[in-house]
Amino acid sequence: MAANLVKAGFDVDGFDPSADSLARAMEAGVNAMDPLDGYATADVVMSSLPGPAQIASVGLADEGVLQTVRPGSTWIDLSTNDLETARRLATHAAENDITLIDAPVSGGPEGAAAGTLSVYVGGPADAVQKHWSIFEAIGSNVDHLGDHGAGYVAKIAQVTLCYTQTITLIEALMLGVKGGVQPAKMLELIQKSAGSSYVADTYGPEIVAGTYDESFSIALAAKDMRLAMEMAASVDADLPFMARVAERYGEAEQRYGSAAPHLLAAQITEIDNQTIFHEEES
Numbered sequence: 001m002a003a004n005l006v007k008a009g010f011d012v013d014g015f016d017p018s019a020d021s022l023a024r025a026m027e028a029g030v031n032a033m034d035p036l037d038g039y040a041t042a043d044v045v046m047s048s049l050p051g052p053a054q055i056a057s058v059g060l061a062d063e064g065v066l067q068t069v070r071p072g073s074t075w076i077d078l079s080t081n082d083l084e085t086a087r088r089l090a091t092h093a094a095e096n097d098i099t100l101i102d103a104p105v106s107g108g109p110e111g112a113a114a115g116t117l118s119v120y121v122g123g124p125a126d127a128v129q130k131h132w133s134i135f136e137a138i139g140s141n142v143d144h145l146g147d148h149g150a151g152y153v154a155k156i157a158q159v160t161l162c163y164t165q166t167i168t169l170i171e172a173l174m175l176g177v178k179g180g181v182q183p184a185k186m187l188e189l190i191q192k193s194a195g196s197s198y199v200a201d202t203y204g205p206e207i208v209a210g211t212y213d214e215s216f217s218i219a220l221a222a223k224d225m226r227l228a229m230e231m232a233a234s235v236d237a238d239l240p241f242m243a244r245v246a247e248r249y250g251e252a253e254q255r256y257g258s259a260a261p262h263l264l265a266a267q268i269t270e271i272d273n274q275t276i277f278h279e280e281e282s
Helices: 002-007 019-027 035-041 052-060 083-095 108-114 125-130 132-138 150-178 183-191 198-202 204-209 218-234 240-256 262-272
Strands: 044-047 074-077 099-102 117-122 139-146
Touching (some): 052 083, 083 099, 108 117, 117 150, 125 132, 150 198, 150 218, 150 240, 183 198, 183 204, 198 204, 204 262, 218 240, 218 262
Parallel strands (some): 074 099, 117 139
Antiparallel strands (some): 099 117
């Protein structure tokens, strides 16, 4: 995303705790910065963080964004967040004359690289319009959905479908394989059927091959589902199928560790059914 902002003509200073990630950003034209100094000189601060705890820490710490940026500046958060943390941040932002916009994204690493992400924007209309060129630099599908918090809600709601489809794809493959159809052929049939999807096309080959897509961790998947269930409780939504999917990702994280690839959730189904899709267990 930072590289695409540079391509669009923005002057971008950036920081990442990963030295490799920061080095790649600098190769793309991003200026390395010390966050303790960089916040104070920025017109717009953008953050992409793992979850609510990190967002709150970056925003509310003594030397965090809301304590150090200039009044009149804008903070655009691209992360997946919960509504309680969003409200806390909004209160502090208003007290410090800082505009807060939530703009979580979806589309994976490939969408981030190509600048084709979906961007779900929540915030005051005038501020969102003022910064529209920023959103267009990182995404091809940009929607302003309402006041602050609306973007967070939309991101969590839509991403749960990806995880739910992943679990049901695994079970559909298992049903076919247990009935005598080869895994690769079963996946091909699904991809050409009414059940075809991005999940089947992108994650299906990884599941069948036993490679499990190492670009996204099981911890992030489990975190997203936990946020979804917390949000469901906060808005009084009864979502029993989603609750079971959340349990499966939590079980996979506990069994395989937080750093494991997200599609290892498939192995639980394989082990329970004593049927491995690929020749050797990964």
